[in-house]
Amino acid sequence: MKTANHKIADLLLARKSEKRKSFAVLLDPDKVDFDTFPEFLEYAERNGVDFFFVGGSLITHYAIDQLIASIHQHTKIPAILFPGSSLHIDPSADAILFLSLISGRNPDFLIGQQVIAAPLLRKSGIEILPTGYMLIESGKLTTVSYISNTTPMPRDKPGIAACTALAGEMLGLRNMFLDAGSGALYPVPQEIISAVSKAVDTPIIVGGGIDSYEKAYAALAAGADVVVVGNGIEQNQALLPEVAASVSAFNSELQKV
DSSP states (O other): OOOOOOHHHHHHHHHHHTTOOEEEEEEOGGGOOTTTHHHHHHHHHHTTOOEEEEOOSOOSSOOHHHHHHHHHHHOOSOEEEOOSSTTSOOTTSSEEEEEEETTSOOHIIIIIHHHHHHHHHHHHTOEEEEEEEEEBOOSSOOHHHHHHTOOOBOTTOHHHHHHHHHHHHHTTOOEEEEEOOTTOSSOOOHHHHHHHHHHOOSOEEEESSOOSHHHHHHHHHHTOSEEEESHHHHHOTTHHHHHHHHHHHHHHHHHHO
16 A cells, blocks of 8 residues: 655645746646647646646547556656546545535535445545536536536526535645536636635636636736636647746746745
């Protein structure tokens, strides 16, 4: 059994305390071209990507182990599982976002899948990142909403999001992930991010619908500690350095204060 550690959890907390922002790229194993993947990984590392999140709501071709092996071979960037179910677990990852879908009322994604995964995770020794997962309405039905059979939170109700995150923190969750979903029409509103940021002390991860420098910067300014981009980069790899530049600019401006 691997020795339990808190390396990534400590890193997230340290960066939050320093108000230093991070950039994560979400990799869907179904959409990775392994012939060109090494070049993409080197491209990501050159542009300052801090984390790779690996997974998705629905995976039809199991290649998570191959994907993680390639990340470890070609970069020093941590590979963190972002599982859609207990089937999407691989012990070779550096950590796992152990998600509880606290925005919904489907018990299978609140605790059911976690019960199934727990023995395997304990045996693997992988670093566990207990995370409250909150879906925010984004203008269209997303895959994660359909698969989880849950209704996203209204995008104009920041108070509901704040109270939900606060309850999650009180239950012991150590990170909050606000997600508009893959291919979202609209990103998580700044008002939602700001309300959650003021309500809890945990690191806040924000993803979905971030497809420009301006949207990434707006999320950071509202209180996001980590911005996540996946679908946008799949469609346009030039978005990667654009978002990386927004994170770098925000951190640089912070140092001048």
